[in-house]
Every structure is written in C-alpha cells, then in structure tokens.
Amino acid sequence: MGPILAAEFIAHTGGLDRYPNPGALAAHAGLIPVPRQSGRIKDRQRRPHRYHRGLRRVFSQSTLSALNACPASRAYYDKNRAEGKTHRQAAAALSRRRVDALWACIRDNSP
Numbered sequence: 001m002g003p004i005l006a007a008e009f010i011a012h013t014g015g016l017d018r019y020p021n022p023g024a025l026a027a028h029a030g031l032i033p034v035p036r037q038s039g040r041i042k043d044r045q046r047r048p049h050r051y052h053r054g055l056r057r058v059f060s061q062s063t064l065s066a067l068n069a070c071p072a073s074r075a076y077y078d079k080n081r082a083e084g085k086t087h088r089q090a091a092a093a094l095s096r097r098r099v100d101a102l103w104a105c106i107r108d109n110s111p
C-alpha cells in the first residue's frame with residue numbers, strides 16, 4: 001500500500017480504535033460475505049449491500065497493485081484461481097488477507 005492509499009485508508013477509518021479486530025474492519029469494507037438464509041435454504045453467502053465504498057476501493061486498489069509487485073500475493077491469487085475461484089473471489093480473498101496483514105503491521109508497529 002503506497003502513501004496515497006495509506007492516506008485514504010486513514011481518512012476513511014479515522015484510526016483503528018473503532019474496530020475490535022481485523023474481521024470488523026473487513027466487514028466494514030464489505031470484504032466478508034453475508035449469509036442469506038431462510039427457513040429452508042442454509043449456507044448461502046452473498047455480497048453485502050451496505051459497506052464503505054471508499055474503504056473497499058482502497059483495499060481493491062491495494063490488491064491490484066500487490067498482484068503486480070508482490071510475488072507472494074501473486075502466488076496466493078494464482079493458488080485460489082487454480083482451486084476454481086473466479087477472479088472476483090480470488091481478489092476478495094487476497095484483499096481479506098491483506099486486511100489481516102495490515103492489521104498486524106499497525107498493531108506491531110512494523111513496516
């Protein structure tokens with residue numbers, strides 16, 4: 001994540017004090033699927049309708065740039081594609097993984 005995306009991230013989140021864990025941050029960014037269940041139908045997931053679009057854009061742009069710059073991210077993406085996931089599913093999985101990595105970097109105060 002470069003300086004411009006980092007600045008947008010800070011502007012959209014206002015700090016990580018609002019989020020108790022990385023899952024809450026990912027949910028706010030719309031990176032976690034929401035269950036769509038009824039009385040008979042179970043275990044169906046869908047894309048959330050309510051999420052912070054600016055924050056999702058930050059993680060999407062970060063993921064796309066990581067695919068070109070980071071070999072580990074590219075390997076993770078290619079592994080998901082080999083498992084049969086679509087581009088959107090693989091990119092969302094990489095974005096979610098990057099949320100966890102960003103959370104750990106900020107928590108541990110490391111680059």
